[in-house]
Amino acid sequence: MTQRAAREPYTTRFETEVTAIDGRSVWLETSYFFGASGGQPADHGTIGDIAVTDVRLDGSEQVHVLAEEPSFKPGHRVLCSIDWSFRMYCMRAHTASHVLYGAAVRSLEEEPAYAGLEISEETVGVTLEAGSIDDETLIELDELLNRVVWESRPVSWEDVPISSARERDEIGFDEERTPDAIEKGRVRVVSIGDNNDNGNGGALPSARDTWDVTACSGTHVRNTREVGPVTVLGRSATESGLTRIELAVGPRAIERRAAEKRAVFAATRALDVDIDGIPDELDRLDTR
Known part of the structure; x- marks a missing residue:
């Protein structure tokens, strides 16, 4: 199933009709939420101001699981918003x-x-x-x-x-x-x-x-x-x-790069060499 989210990934706000509800599970006429598949997690967001906790694929349909049972009913139109940062x-x-x-x-x-x-x-x-x-x-x-x-x-x-x-x-x-x-x-x-x-x-x-x-x-x-x-x-x-x-x-990559630089700078101080000299100095110490 090719999801609308994959075809139009930059769409994060849309209005659509609710077609069915079963407890906290909601089906929509049209959805741009990404349902978890292929190693990619489901989108975060809201449907009618209620948080979406999961989006699952059920055959050719998407099931949107909400944090609580909604007050809206099938046939109602709802505003949906996808968490852009996570998307x-x-x-x-x-x-x-x-x-x-x-x-x-x-x-x-x-x-x-x-x-x-x-x-x-x-x-x-x-x-x-x-x-x-x-x-x-x-x-x-x-x-x-x-x-x-x-x-x-x-x-x-x-x-x-x-x-x-x-x-x-x-x-x-x-x-x-x-x-x-x-x-x-x-x-x-x-x-x-x-x-x-x-x-x-x-x-x-x-x-x-x-x-x-x-x-x-x-x-x-x-x-x-x-x-x-x-x-x-x-x-x-x-x-x-x-x-x-x-x-x-993103941020995790920036943090890792910073940690690597701290480690390299610490090594240059401890070994009293520049960055390019670290491998040779480590080899020299290893052969002692």
Whole structure:
């Protein structure tokens, strides 16, 4: 199911009719709330001034769970408001995960397979089927990630026939892992284009121009520059033997960068060397 939120992620206020109510669960004629799927959490917000605590997908319908039973009834029109701060955070985080995957394709010896995403309020976890990822590779991934953000590459999305997506090698498309991106024989594809593209939101760029092209049901920013501060935190192995890379986006990324600088400056003082001399000095101490 392709959600309206994914098609129009910048829409955060709308009026619509209530079609059904069951206790605290509400169904709307039209909804721009994002229902939790594909590793992206549900939107926050209000319906008729009552807080929305969850948005779930039930087949082709969205169920909005409120903090309390509403006084409005089916047939009433209600004003809905989506928490822009959290929506934008998820848009930034989800786009950052696609940029990271494009960086992994370019940095790893064997092309990785995308295996999952988890966006939380603190971190973004991207799980890959990939070989060993050492510290130097993590640094390269972080550098590429931030370079693409700096380059202000356009981000676009469109629905294409499944048959076409299967035939195009440049599209990352796993039907079992991205069922939420498929609807009525078409798949939603998100593309991060070339840094020289003007990003007019039209057809997908050609394969040689793209940083990443992936089937996806989530919300995204229109340009990589909107991702903002982002940093790679580290990697870990999952129980199933996959590799999980963690990112931070926004304030958490800023805090991490500040912590890293404190650690580096402390090391320069303790070792009495400049930043570039730290590795050599540590090697010298290690061989004593």
